[in-house]
Amino acid sequence: MSLADQSVSPSARPLVKLSNIRKSFGSVEVLKGVDMAVQEGQVVAMIGRSGSGKSTLLRSINGLERIDDGVIEVDGECVDPSQIDLRALRLKVGMVFQQFNLFPHLTAGENVMLALKVVKKQDKAACRAAAEAALSKVGLGHKFDAYPSQLSGGQQQRVAIARSLAMAPKVLLCDEITSALDPELVNEVLSVVRQLAEEGMTLLLVTHEMRFAREVCDSLVFMHGGRIIEQGPPAELFDRPQTPELAQFVGMVEAR
Amino acid sequence: MYNFTLWDILSNLLLAARWTVLLSVIAFVCGGIAGILVLLARVAPLRPLRTAMKLYIELFQGTPLLMQLFIVFFALPLTGIETSPWTAAAVALTLFTSAYLAEIWRGCVEAVPRGQWEASASLALSYGEQMRYVVLPQALRIAVPPTVGFSVQVVKGTAVTSIIGFVEVTKAGTMITNATFQPFLVYGLVGLIYFVLCYPLSLSAKALERKLNVAR
Numbered sequence: 001m002s003l004a005d006q007s008v009s010p011s012a013r014p015l016v017k018l019s020n021i022r023k024s025f026g027s028v029e030v031l032k033g034v035d036m037a038v039q040e041g042q043v044v045a046m047i048g049r050s051g052s053g054k055s056t057l058l059r060s061i062n063g064l065e066r067i068d069d070g071v072i073e074v075d076g077e078c079v080d081p082s083q084i085d086l087r088a089l090r091l092k093v094g095m096v097f098q099q100f101n102l103f104p105h106l107t108a109g110e111n112v113m114l115a116l117k118v119v120k121k122q123d124k125a126a127c128r129a130a131a132e133a134a135l136s137k138v139g140l141g142h143k144f145d146a147y148p149s150q151l152s153g154g155q156q157q158r159v160a161i162a163r164s165l166a167m168a169p170k171v172l173l174c175d176e177i178t179s180a181l182d183p184e185l186v187n188e189v190l191s192v193v194r195q196l197a198e199e200g201m202t203l204l205l206v207t208h209e210m211r212f213a214r215e216v217c218d219s220l221v222f223m224h225g226g227r228i229i230e231q232g233p234p235a236e237l238f239d240r241p242q243t244p245e246l247a248q249f250v251g252m253v254e255a256r
Numbered sequence: 257m258y259n260f261t262l263w264d265i266l267s268n269l270l271l272a273a274r275w276t277v278l279l280s281v282i283a284f285v286c287g288g289i290a291g292i293l294v295l296l297a298r299v300a301p302l303r304p305l306r307t308a309m310k311l312y313i314e315l316f317q318g319t320p321l322l323m324q325l326f327i328v329f330f331a332l333p334l335t336g337i338e339t340s341p342w343t344a345a346a347v348a349l350t351l352f353t354s355a356y357l358a359e360i361w362r363g364c365v366e367a368v369p370r371g372q373w374e375a376s377a378s379l380a381l382s383y384g385e386q387m388r389y390v391v392l393p394q395a396l397r398i399a400v401p402p403t404v405g406f407s408v409q410v411v412k413g414t415a416v417t418s419i420i421g422f423v424e425v426t427k428a429g430t431m432i433t434n435a436t437f438q439p440f441l442v443y444g445l446v447g448l449i450y451f452v453l454c455y456p457l458s459l460s461a462k463a464l465e466r467k468l469n470v471a472r
Contacts, residue, residue: 101369101371101374103372103376105397114376115380115381
C-alpha cells in the first residue's frame, strides 16, 4: 500500500497523521506546514538534504521536538503545541537514534527491561521473558548480559531496536540509524529493519540509504526547505521526479 | 613555670581534632543531603526553582565562609534562635557544603549526554524516572572523584570556625600556643594533623578517578 492508494480509500484511518506542522528554531523556520499520513503497516522513508527538516519532523512525532503549530495524531493520541504530558503518545511510538543511545551503565538485557519494569510495571519474570524475546528477534539473545561498551556499533543499534520493540509500539521511528555505523556493520542493522517491515511493523525512517529505501519502503517522502514537495512509491520518485529539487537530489545521490 | 612536654601538646591537639573530624563529617553528610535537594531543584524543569537555587549557590560561592559563619552565629540570635558555636559552625558549614556539592553535581548531571535523556523519554519514562534510573546513576560515577576532592575543602574549612570560639584543632592550637609560647611547634603539629586527615582523601580521589577512567 502506498500514499497514492490512500486517496482511493479514504475510509482507512491513518495510524499517524500530521496536520500543518510548523516549527522554528529561533528565527529559522524548519517546518513550514507539513501534512502527512501513514497507514498501519506502511514503511515510509523521509529523504532530503541535511537541513531539509526531516529529522525534526520525525522527532516531533514522539514529542522530542515541541511543535509550534499543527496537530500530530498517532492511533488516537493527539499532540498539539500546548501538550505537556507525552507519556500516552510515547507508549505508542518507539524511536531508534543515530547514536544508539543505549544506557551504558546497564547490560543489553537491562536496557531492554528498564522501561518494561518502570513504565509498564511488569514483574521480573515477564520483563526478562520479553527482553529475551526482543533480543533474540534482533539476533542478540546471547548478549543479554553484555554491556554496551562490549558490543560493536551494529550490535548496539540492534539492542536499541530491541529496546524499542519490547515496548510493543504501534509505530517505530528510525532517525538515520545506520549513519554512525562502519560500512560493514550497516547491513546487519538494515536486515533487522527489513525483517520488521516484512512482519508488518509500521516504520518511519529518515535515511540516506537510498537503495534500502527503494527496496523496502512502500512510500517515500521528499522534503526540501521544511516542506514535503513530493511523495509516492519509491520507483516513481526515483525514476520520474516531478520537481527540479528532487531531480537534483536523485542525481546527487546516484552519483555517489 | 610548668614545662609542657611534646606529648602534652600533641594529646591536647588530638583531643581537639576529634571535633574537627566530627564537624567535617556532619557538614559533609548534612551538606550532601541538602546538596542533593538543591541539585534536584537546580536542574528541575521549573524555571523559578532553578533560578532560586542558582541564587542560593552563588550566594554561598560568592561570599567568604567566614562571613557566612558570622552571619549564622551573630544574626540568628537576633531572630531569637539561640546559637552555640557548635550549632552555628554545623549550620554554616552544612549550607556552604550543600551549595558547592550541588554545583559540582550539576556539572556531573549535565555531563550525561542529551541522547540519554532523549532515549529514556522516548521509552515513556517520566522526568523523575529518567533521573532515577538513567541520569543519576551515570552522573554518580562521574561525581565520585570531585566529591571526595571537595571533602578536603570541608575539612580545611572547619578551621574557620575557630573564630567564633568553637574549639577544634586550630582553636586548640591557638590556646596551647598562648600557654606554651611555642607557636612554631604547635602550629606545625596542627598543620600535620590537617595533612594526615586530608592526604588520604586526596589520594583516594585520585585513585577513584583512575579507576573510573579505566572502567569506561
